[in-house]
Amino acid sequence: MLHILLLLLPLLLSISNASVNDFCVADLNGPDGPSGYPCKPPTKVTTHDFVYAGLAASGNxxxxxxxxVTPAFVAQFPGLNxxxxxxxxxxxxxxxxxxxxxxxxxSELLIVTQGRVTAGFITSDNSVYVKTLSKGELFILPQGLLHFQLGYGKRKAVAYAVFSSSSPGLQILDFALFASNFSSSLITQTTFLDPEQVKKLKSVLGGSG
Incomplete structure (x- = not known):
């Protein structure tokens, strides 16, 4: 039995030392593609690449x-790549x-740590799920669905969101419509909003067209 183990040991060692990427700290100077950023050379990786303090301070x-919303996505925290x-x-x-x-x-996992937050999402069949959350409660927001968060009550609320991607993407509906150059006439036709209301919202959010 011992001689078999001795024969297998070199093979086991070669397998354990095979090319395994434990991590890929982002080289933010490289292109960001569907599979993420290219890897920073391992010799240049330090402990600091795996630590991020950007969420410690309150947002304005x-x-x-x-x-x-203060993000800790790969662009801010390269170790997530x-x-x-x-x-x-x-x-x-x-x-x-x-x-x-x-x-x-x-997808997003929302965790309330202070105050109360009303959160909700709309499914693809237009069902609506809404819950007012207190400190310590969690709420799941499935990938790609429209969702929102509101402060509930007179106290400031703080929550943390954890995403199932290092680069989850973001599109805010109001900004897409009224902070862009999307034609006001097309917005009116596609949303059934009053033209004057569209004009007002564009002036507030800085859109054109």
Missing amino acids: TTNIINAA GLGLSAARLDIASGGVIPLHTHPGA
Whole structure:
């Protein structure tokens, strides 16, 4: 038995030392493709590549939505590259809202750590699921579906989102319609909104057309 193990040992060692990529810290100077960024040379990787403190500070909620989203995606945290996860911090002041939006590339797990947050999503068959969450509660938002978060009550809310992709993508419905150069006449025809309302929203959000 011992001689068999001795014969197998070199093979086992060669397999264990085969080319295995434990990680691929992003080289942000390279192109970002469907499979992510190219890898930083292992000799240049340090512990700092696996640590990110960007979510420790509160986001600035002094804006039109009274809320802030601070991302920790691969562009901010290169160590996430290729690992299939990322995160973000949501700061929502009283009356604040994260408008209807989608993440085309990821599902989202929302975790409330302060205050209360009303979150919800709309399915492809137009069913609506909404829940007001308290500290410690989690809510899942399936990939690609329109969803939102609202501050509930008079207290500031803080939540963290964990995504199933290092680059989940983001498209905010209101901004896509009214902060872009999407023609006002086409918006009116495709949404049934009043032309004056479309004009007003474009002026507020900075769109043209």
